[in-house]
Amino acid sequence: MSKSTPSPETVLDRQCEQRSEPGFMEAVLESPAHRVMVFHRGQVLMDGTGPAYLDPAGLPGAMVPGTSVVYLGKVAPGQEDRLPVGTDLVLHALPHDAGDLAWVPGGGRFAAYRDVAAEFTGLDVHAFVEALAVANWHATHRHCPRCGTATEADWSGWMRRCPQDGSEHFPRTDPAVIVAIVGADGRILLANNRQWESNRYSTVAGFVEAGESAEQAAVREIAEEVGVHLHSLQYISSQAWPFPRSLMLGYIGHTLDTVAVPDNVEVVGARWFGREELQAAVLSGEASISHRLSIARTLIEHWHGGPIAEPGDLA
Ligand SMILES: [Zn+2]
Known part of the structure; x- marks a missing residue:
């Protein structure tokens, strides 16, 4: 009575091959069409009953120091109720001590997954889970496990490199x-x-x-x-x-x-x-x-x- 599980549809194309190329993230961030999810302390910035996908034009020019910027993926077909196909989605994970968040659009209401996910659709769930996983990793892996030197993010936020010994570190599961x-x-x-x-x-x-x-x-x-x-x-x-x-x-x-x-x-x-x-x-x-x-x-x-x-x- 063994029955196979159907393959999941792609919701966010992570562009795993492209995102580590030099200039990839810069090009995404220069495009006015990309959208931004904001995380703070494991919670997502909300807009109504779903995560906010912010227009970068509405964000302040300077980012909060210590923000982790991560490429989440390109929106696949089937999510048009939330974002147009092909939209590049980027995470801004604010540092724990981000200070005054009065600049955050939409009143700055942040929510935890367990409290809101029951209302979410496919894109909202996928983006939240991916963003939370990678934000947790950036928040807790700021130093090289070999030598303790502060590491620097690269590959569109999917790798941290030690400038001292050159070791590369990746999100853990x-x-x-x-x-x-x-x-x-x-x-x-x-x-x-x-x-x-x-x-x-x-x-x-x-x-x-x-x-x-x-x-x-x-x-x-x-x-x-x-x-x-x-x-x-x-x-x-x-x-x-x-x-x-x-x-x-x-x-x-x-x-x-x-x-x-x-x-x-x-x-x-x-x-x-x-x-x-x-x-x-x-x-x-x-x-x-x-x-x-x-x-x-x-x-x-x-x-x-x-x-x-x-x-x-x-x-
Ligand atoms: Zn090191």
Whole structure:
């Protein structure tokens, strides 16, 4: 019953070959047609219900010192409701101590991904996730890991070089595994995290350690957190999760074990649900599950065989 995942459509063409060429970024910034996303402290400048894509003509001539400027990509067809096809999108990630932001157009309302992304369309989600990931990297990798010298950004914001030893440094991504556990009877085992309300359930996740495969990490994490052994794993899909820099690798994991043993450190409860049982529990409010933008929800609905309705859907 293995079924392949459709290839995602390109939303923002990152121009990976071109952006490292000398003069590329200068040419983009000289064009009045490019648009600017502004980030500050991990939040995006908003315009209505989506990110602001600012006309550079409305920005002050001098940039805030310490701003990271990054080429995000060229808008692909299909996003015309937000920006014209071919528009070059550039990120201005302001430094943490950017001072007075009164110059920021639109009243300077910044928003975090978790608070606004449910309202976003394709381009808004893609641009936000890419911008947040690369902004996080610039904010935390200002010095050379070899010698400590302050590094300088190049390649349109996609590389930082040490002027002392010439070493080149690139944005990092931490792999993590996330697993929907399915038992021999077809039920799913969902976990309640210590930090959540007691009726909230989700899949189990953890980081891949150095020298470990994703599958080894999945088996280890599931054994540690809920005490069941996985005998097989089916890869489903992945999701960039830049909080601050994860790539979530999503699996369905099968177990013959029937008794879950929460570790009582991260996981304080674990419960088996049948398909109809989970849908009924979500509708009644007895259980709440991860939101629809998350890969956890994707995995749960993959197991369920279709979308799971929320109480609000029926209103
Ligand atoms: Zn160095």
